[in-house]
Structures are given as C-alpha cells and as structure tokens.
Amino acid sequence: MTAYAKALIAAVLFALGLATGWAVNGWRTGADLADVKRQHAEVLAGIARKTTDAVTAVRKLEQAANTAISTADKSATERIAKNDQENRSLRACVAAGTCGVRIVTRVVRESTGGGAADSSASSLGDAAVELDREAASRVLDLRESVQLDAEKLDYLQRYAETCHKARAQAAE
Secondary structure (H helix, E strand, C coil), X not given: CCHHHXXXXXHHHHHHHHHHHHHHHHHHHHHHHXXXXXXXXXHHHHHHHHHHHHHHHHHHHHHHHHHHHHHHHHHHHHHHHHHHHHHHHHHHHHHHCXXXXXXXXXXXXXXXXXXXXXXXXXXXXXXXXXXXXXXXXXXXXXXXXXXXXXXXXXHHHHHHHHHHHHHHHHHC
C-alpha cells in the first residue's frame, strides 16, 4: 500500500470516527434536551395547578365575603325598614293627636347649704313635659336620624369585619 492510500484510509477512518462521535453526541444532547423539556413541562403543570388552587381559594373567599356582606345588608335594610315603619306610625299618631311625645325629666332641688346636695333626699321625682306637635315632629326627626345613623354604623362595622376576616383568610 502506498502512503497515499494509507493517508486516505486514515482520513476516512478519522472522518468516520468524527461522524460517529458527532452522531453519539447529538443523541446524548437530544436525550438531555428531552429531559429538560419534560422537567419544564412538570414545572409548568405544577404552576398551573397552584394557580388553579389559588384562584379557587380566592373565589371561595369572595363568595363567603359576598354572602356575609349580603346578609349584613339584608339585615340592615330590614332594620331600617322596621324603624322607618315605626317612625311613620308614630308621626301619624302625633299628627292625629291620639298620642304625643313627652320628655321625662328629673327635678332635683339644689342644696341651700354649703355642702353637697343629697340627691335622694332632695329629689322631687320624675316629671314629664308634653311637647306640642311641631316639637314632637322634630324629636321624631331626630329619633329617625339617630336610628338611621346607628344602622349605617352597624352595617359599616360588619362590612369592615367581613373584609378584615376575608383578608386574614387570604393571607393564610
């Protein structure tokens, strides 16, 4: 064999070894890439699962908060309607002259001596002052306003408590 033939065979064998190594490395890289893709798919599936669980939990909390708020709203609306009905009947009664508004007062005689007054000994008792229709109407207006404000405050307190509970549950 000539040197040229030997060199050609060596070059072909070298090229064949190089091609074989290239193919084997490609297979190994393909297997590594497939493993990375599988791991990536598992991570994405885990994220999707956790996201779905979080969305479900938030929706449950929203539903619970909305139910509690609706219940508080219904209760407050019913109490306001009841108070309004009672105030209307009282106004009608005062307007018809069948009833009136009285303010109960306590009369206490002041001590004439230098010491403190003994209220039990100097009390003249309870007295009631009858109001005219206009003053009675103003008292009923004030009563209605106070009741409405009290209901609003109660409703807002319940709303704030519900929001606080929902926030605390969401933080868990």
